[in-house]
Amino acid sequence: MLLLRQLLHLARVQLTLWRRRPIEAGICLGLSVVFLVVANQVYTIWLGPHVRIGLMVEREALQTTMTIELEALGVSVEPYASSMQGREAMQRGDIVCLVAVEEGTPTRLSLYLAGRNLILDQELSSRLLQAIARAVEAESPSLRLEVYPPSRTPEAITTFMTASLLSFLILTLAHTNSGSFWVRDWEQMHLNSFLMTPAHRLALVVGRISAGMVLTAGLVGMAIAICRWFVFWSLPDQWLPWVGVMTLQIFMANSFFFAIASACRRYRFYVNVSSFLVIVLMFVSGSVTPVEVMAPWERTLALFTPTFYAVRSMRAVMLGLEPVRFVDMIAMVGWGIACCAIGYHQLGRGLWPATRSAAKERTTS
Amino acid sequence: MNTAAPSSAPAIELRDVSRIYGSHPAISEVSLSMEEARITGLLGPNGAGKTTLLRMIAGLIDPSSGTVLIHGRRQSILNRALRHEVGLVSLDCPFYDELTVREVLTLQAILMGLPADVRVARLADAGGNEAIAGMLDRRMDELSTGMTQRVRIARAMLHQPRVLLLDEPTSGLDPEVRRSIWQDLRALAKRGVCILMTTHNLQEAADLCTTIHVLHRGRLVRSHEPNSEGMSTAQLESTYFSIVEPA
Numbered sequence: 001m002l003l004l005r006q007l008l009h010l011a012r013v014q015l016t017l018w019r020r021r022p023i024e025a026g027i028c029l030g031l032s033v034v035f036l037v038v039a040n041q042v043y044t045i046w047l048g049p050h051v052r053i054g055l056m057v058e059r060e061a062l063q064t065t066m067t068i069e070l071e072a073l074g075v076s077v078e079p080y081a082s083s084m085q086g087r088e089a090m091q092r093g094d095i096v097c098l099v100a101v102e103e104g105t106p107t108r109l110s111l112y113l114a115g116r117n118l119i120l121d122q123e124l125s126s127r128l129l130q131a132i133a134r135a136v137e138a139e140s141p142s143l144r145l146e147v148y149p150p151s152r153t154p155e156a157i158t159t160f161m162t163a164s165l166l167s168f169l170i171l172t173l174a175h176t177n178s179g180s181f182w183v184r185d186w187e188q189m190h191l192n193s194f195l196m197t198p199a200h201r202l203a204l205v206v207g208r209i210s211a212g213m214v215l216t217a218g219l220v221g222m223a224i225a226i227c228r229w230f231v232f233w234s235l236p237d238q239w240l241p242w243v244g245v246m247t248l249q250i251f252m253a254n255s256f257f258f259a260i261a262s263a264c265r266r267y268r269f270y271v272n273v274s275s276f277l278v279i280v281l282m283f284v285s286g287s288v289t290p291v292e293v294m295a296p297w298e299r300t301l302a303l304f305t306p307t308f309y310a311v312r313s314m315r316a317v318m319l320g321l322e323p324v325r326f327v328d329m330i331a332m333v334g335w336g337i338a339c340c341a342i343g344y345h346q347l348g349r350g351l352w353p354a355t356r357s358a359a360k361e362r363t364t365s
Numbered sequence: 366m367n368t369a370a371p372s373s374a375p376a377i378e379l380r381d382v383s384r385i386y387g388s389h390p391a392i393s394e395v396s397l398s399m400e401e402a403r404i405t406g407l408l409g410p411n412g413a414g415k416t417t418l419l420r421m422i423a424g425l426i427d428p429s430s431g432t433v434l435i436h437g438r439r440q441s442i443l444n445r446a447l448r449h450e451v452g453l454v455s456l457d458c459p460f461y462d463e464l465t466v467r468e469v470l471t472l473q474a475i476l477m478g479l480p481a482d483v484r485v486a487r488l489a490d491a492g493g494n495e496a497i498a499g500m501l502d503r504r505m506d507e508l509s510t511g512m513t514q515r516v517r518i519a520r521a522m523l524h525q526p527r528v529l530l531l532d533e534p535t536s537g538l539d540p541e542v543r544r545s546i547w548q549d550l551r552a553l554a555k556r557g558v559c560i561l562m563t564t565h566n567l568q569e570a571a572d573l574c575t576t577i578h579v580l581h582r583g584r585l586v587r588s589h590e591p592n593s594e595g596m597s598t599a600q601l602e603s604t605y606f607s608i609v610e611p612a
Contacts, residue, residue, distance in 0.1 A: 002478055009475045013464070020463040192425060193458040197476035198448040 006199050010207030011214070014181065018215055028176065032169055032223035036162070037230045043161050045123045051075045053128070054086040054098035054112075062101060065138045069131040070099070083110065090114050097124050099132065109136070156319070158233040163315040164287030166220065167307060170246070171253045171281065173219050175274050178212030179257025182343075186265040191347070201347045205258070205340060212254040213247070220246065236318050245317045245324060248332040249310045255339035256306060262346035281307040306335040374437030376401045376528050376559030377422055382431035384417050384583075391417040393583045394431070399561060399576070401527065404554050406574035407563040410609050413580040415563040416457075419530050422561065423453045435528060449477070452521030454514075455532035462506035466497065466516050469505060470523060477524040487523055496545070511542035518549065529553060531562035535569060547573050567605060571598040579608055 018025060053075050057063035063079070070077050078095050080086035086098040090112060098112040111128060113121040185191045194204055236242040257274060264270035282288065284298065285307035291299055302308040313328035375398035384392040392414045399405045407415045420426045421433050424440045424447060433440040435450050460469050467488065474484040488501075496515050500508060508516065514534060521529060534550075535543040550573065554560055564570055570577050571591045579587040586608055591601060 006475055006478075009472065013461070013468070013472055016468070017461055017463050188459055189457050190459055190461065193460070193473075194476060195425065195442075196423060196448060196451075196453050196458055197473065198445040198478060199476040200445075 003200055003203050006203035007207035007210070010204060011211035014208050014211035015214065017181075018177070018211075028173070029219055029222055029226075032173065032219055033226045033230075035169060035172070036165055036223055036227040039165050040158055040161055040227075040231045040233075043165065044157050045120060047073050047075050047123075047127060049074065049076050052078050052095045053124075054078050054080050054089055054095040056080040056083045056086045056098065056100040056102075058101065058103045062135065062139050066099065066101070066132070066135040069135045069138075070128070073127060073131055083112070087112055096120065097128070099128065155232060155234050158231060159318055160315065162231075162233045163318040164285070164311050166224075166246070166318075167249060167285070167287070167310040167314050168278075168282055169223065170216060170220055170249050170310075171256075171278060171307065173216045174212065174250070174253035174257050175278060177215050177219070178209070178254045179261045179270065179274060180267075181208070181212070182258050182261035183264060183267050183270040186261065187267050195347070201344060204347070205344050209251070209254050209258060209340065212258075213250045216250045216254060217246070220250070234318075237320060238317075241324055242317050245313045245329075248329060248336070249314065252306050252310065252332045252336040252339075255336040255343070259339035259342040259346075262343040265346075281305055284308065285311045287311045306332065309335075374434065375399060376436060377561060378432075378434040378437075379418075379422070380432045380434070382418075382421060382428045382433060384414075384421060384426065385429045390583050392421070392428070395580075395583075395585045396431075397578060397585060397588070399559050401559045402554055402557045403575045404550060404560040404562065404573055406570040406577040407561065407580060408565075408567070408570055408577055408605060409563075409580035414583040415580055416455075416532055418580070419453070419455070419532050419561070419563060420457070422528075423451055423455075423530055424448065425453075425457070449524060450526055450528055452524070452526040452529045453532075454517045454521045454530065454534055457532070458517075460505045460513075460516070460520075463504065465502050465504050466508075467501040469516060470501075470520060473520045473523050479524060487525075511538050514538060514542070514546065515549075518546070522553070527557070528559045528561070531560065533563055533565065535564070535566065543569070567602050568598045571601045577601070579605060581608055 051074075053070055055063065055066060055070065055077050056079070057066055067077050067079075078089070080089065080098070083098065083100040083102065086095070086100060089095050090098050091114075093114075096114055098110075100108075100110045100112065102108045102110070109132065111125060111132070113124060115121060191204075195201075260274050260277070261270050264273055284302045284305050286294075286302060287307075291302055291308070291312075294302065309328040309331040313324050313332070316322050316324045316328075377397075377399040379395050379397050382392060382395045383390060395414075395418065407418065409415050417426070421428050422435070422440065424433075424442055424444055427441050435447050438444070438447055438450075440447055440451075464472070470488055471484070474487060479487060496512070497519055500512060500516075505513065505516070518531075518534070531550075535546055538546070547569070550560055550562075554575075562574070575590065577589045577591060578585055579589075587604065589601070589604070
């Protein structure tokens with residue numbers, strides 16, 4: 001009972017401290033919204049009228065069909081009399097790619113990509129394949145070209161992107177709000193005031209991680225609500241699993257940075273380590289490069305990172321294309337508990353920022 | 366005062382205590398004991414090991430060798446039970462500036478495990494101290510250095526420990542506040558509290574302390590009882606400088 005009272009009070013104090021820094025709180029919320037909105041726009045390749053695609057089709061009827069199909073993607077279509085002209089225009093940067101259908105035996109359908117930006121080329125080839133397939137199908141009823149899934153709506157793409165962005169927003173908020181509180185308390189020796197009391201360390205760890213979770217959840221919730229005024233993405237049909245996955249991620253992220261802060265104990269050291277870790281975790285989580293196309297050693301590395309499970313479960317629950325895997329939930333809980341245990345152990349290592357020699361000396365004595 | 370049964374053991378006892386940082390001995394084989402209801406001063410130049418000694422007695426760090434006993438029980442980082450016996454006033458135990466005095470004291474009371482009714486009574490008692498009464502709802506970052514120091518002492522005494530450790534309690538304070546803190550410390554000693562304080566102020570040590578220990582380069586080099594020896598501040602000064610600045 002005493003332990004519960006202590007941990008609840010510690011959580012309350014933590015939230016009070018945060019509430020009394022309204023400027024920091026406002027900046028944190030503002031940046032979270034900006035992150036979700038801007039990253040969503042920049043992260044996704046939007047094919048709009050500003051994207052010009054060259055089209056060279058000798059047969060008039062096919063040209064009309066293909067123009068309709070390509071414009072349905074939202075892009076502008078620029079007709080060219082010959083593929084040579086189109087390729088020159090592409091080299092000049094007037095168009096991003098060229099679709100050419102040259103009559104002959106056999107009739108050749110070519111897709112010329114500029115090759116300047118590989119990500120753009122990949123996206124264009126994937127999107128144009130569907131448009132071309134529909135046009136060819138309309139032209140030759142005996143031919144059927146199908147690509148699955150048949151189409152991706154802009155909402156689906158945004159939802160897919162948001163799933164990874166939310167995971168990283170949670171990670172970043174836990175880094176700045178929870179981890180930095182811990183490391184400040186180590187560096188400024190606030191923890192000494194706690195450790196001079198007979199209160200159990202468990203109250204400190206559970207109380208403050210709970211406060212960090214409430215804080216992170218509140219910020220993420222507010223950021224999502226505000227972000228949806230600017231960017232539309234579908235909310236999951238099933239709220240409960242979504243909230244469950246987010247809660248596990250928030251717990252895991254807060255514990256993760258608690259462990260890092262307690263191991264570093266110095267603000268500069270913590271910032272160096274944690275900032276770098278966030279970047280690495282982002283790249284190996286599968287949110288930038290799909291895990292399916294990673295090299296075997298990268299895939300193995302991804303399996304040992306917490307964000308891999310976070311991104312995968314968030315995508316599953318938000319897109320609804322596959323069920324949330326039980327192993328992802330277990331992995332997130334496992335990471336959270338392991339990190340809490342590391343941080344808890346650090347609290348017992350002594351109160352003053354211990355030098356390596358002091359720690360060694362303690363061990364030998 | 367703490368309700369633990371009084372024991373015949375000294376309030377604080379150090380037996381051959383050493384503390385080494387890397388290859389640097391901060392404290393070397395210090396042995397001494399302190400009784401209840403006395404104010405003991407710890408003198409020494411910067412780096413002599415005063416704060417390290419205080420931290421070991423508080424249980425914030427463990428000695429590399431030797432034993433620290435509080436009322437006959439061994440002190441260590443992990444001995445949470447002994448936290449009830451000791452109060453520490455030190456810059457090493459800072460406050461959150463964003464909290465009010467009331468919140469600081471409430472947090473301390475809850476962490477010390479005081480029951481709700483006792484907590485309310487102790488807070489009212491802390492408020493009974495005129496200096497603190499008027500500032501219970503003020504934030505810590507709005508307080509002067511003197512006021513902050515009073516809150517530190519109030520926080521350390523909230524659970525009514527039998528041993529109070531103070532690390533340079535009057536450093537940077539004006540004479541009026543300093544005198545008032547001396548009065549508070551004398552009153553606490555009269556109530557049976559064993560007080561151990563570090564100081565650089567020789568006059569303070571001579572006027573306030575019943576016993577003075579001089580530390581130099583981690584070793585206990587001299588002990589005095591200024592009142593019983595009839596030692597003036599000038600004599601103490603002369604003795605002190607003969608130790609720390611040998612000819």
